[in-house]
Amino acid sequence: MTGERRLGRPRSQATRAAILAAALAELDERGYAALTIDGIARRAGCGKQTIYRWWSSKADVVLESLLERAETAIQLPDEGSLPDDLMAFLKATFAQRGQRPTLIGLMAQALLDPAFAAEFKEKFLFKRRDALRVLLDRAVARGEIAAGTDVELLIDIVYGVLWYRFILEHAPLDDELGERLTALLIKASR
Incomplete structure (x- = not known):
């Protein structure tokens, strides 16, 4: 998707960071198999539609959160x-x-x-x-x-x-x- 521009509102960096942090926290607590978009959204304080607007699946959210973690770890x-x-x-x-x-x-x-x-x-x-x-x-x-x-x-x-x-x-x-x-x-x- 590099270089493509999606329609709609641009991502809020604060919301994006909250979603990625929530995904990692949910992963740490529940594991990948029990991870849900609903759980990530609840923890991040946003709606599921926000997540689905930016990522097409839980795997996509998890991948992006792991990439950020790997950059620092x-x-x-x-x-x-x-x-x-x-x-x-x-x-x-x-x-x-x-x-x-x-x-x-x-x-x-x-x-x-x-x-x-x-x-x-x-x-x-x-x-x-x-x-x-x-x-x-x-x-x-x-x-x-x-x-x-x-x-x-x-x-x-x-x-x-x-x-x-x-x-x-x-x-x-x-x-x-x-x-x-x-x-x-x-x-x-x-």
């Missing part, structure tokens, strides 16, 4: 070396493991709704990949990653492990995993 580290950058990035990423039910809900919605899937990939999944790519590209420029290394595959390894553990919960997403994953990526990139 997961900063792009610049520690001066690939191992330190990766550890800082993975530690911040894995610290968001409390968002598991929400992310699983959004992934499920993406599997059911092709339009939402395109938005979820573009706005969330690809944006997170881009952040990791910046770290890896920086390491290539510093000579820490061998020329010709498949950076996209390294990114797939990180997010493949993340999503696999998110979905199955067979093993933890913790600092120890961050250390092991960092060591694996360093070894694979030389």
Whole structure:
């Protein structure tokens, strides 16, 4: 929707912020499955029609609220070396493991709704990949990653492990995993 202008009143930034904050609060209290537009509207102090005017579904509201949270919660580290950058990035990423039910809900919605899937990939999944790519590209420029290394595959390894553990919960997403994953990526990139 970038560049498109919707008809009607422009968004009130205060109302938008209240809706996004309400969505996060509802998510924290109730979880994604029990989240409703009605509950978000009640908590935000606005009407459901206001939410539906700006977002087409609860998944869209949740996605936008998570994007804002990710902007502040997961900063792009610049520690001066690939191992330190990766550890800082993975530690911040894995610290968001409390968002598991929400992310699983959004992934499920993406599997059911092709339009939402395109938005979820573009706005969330690809944006997170881009952040990791910046770290890896920086390491290539510093000579820490061998020329010709498949950076996209390294990114797939990180997010493949993340999503696999998110979905199955067979093993933890913790600092120890961050250390092991960092060591694996360093070894694979030389």
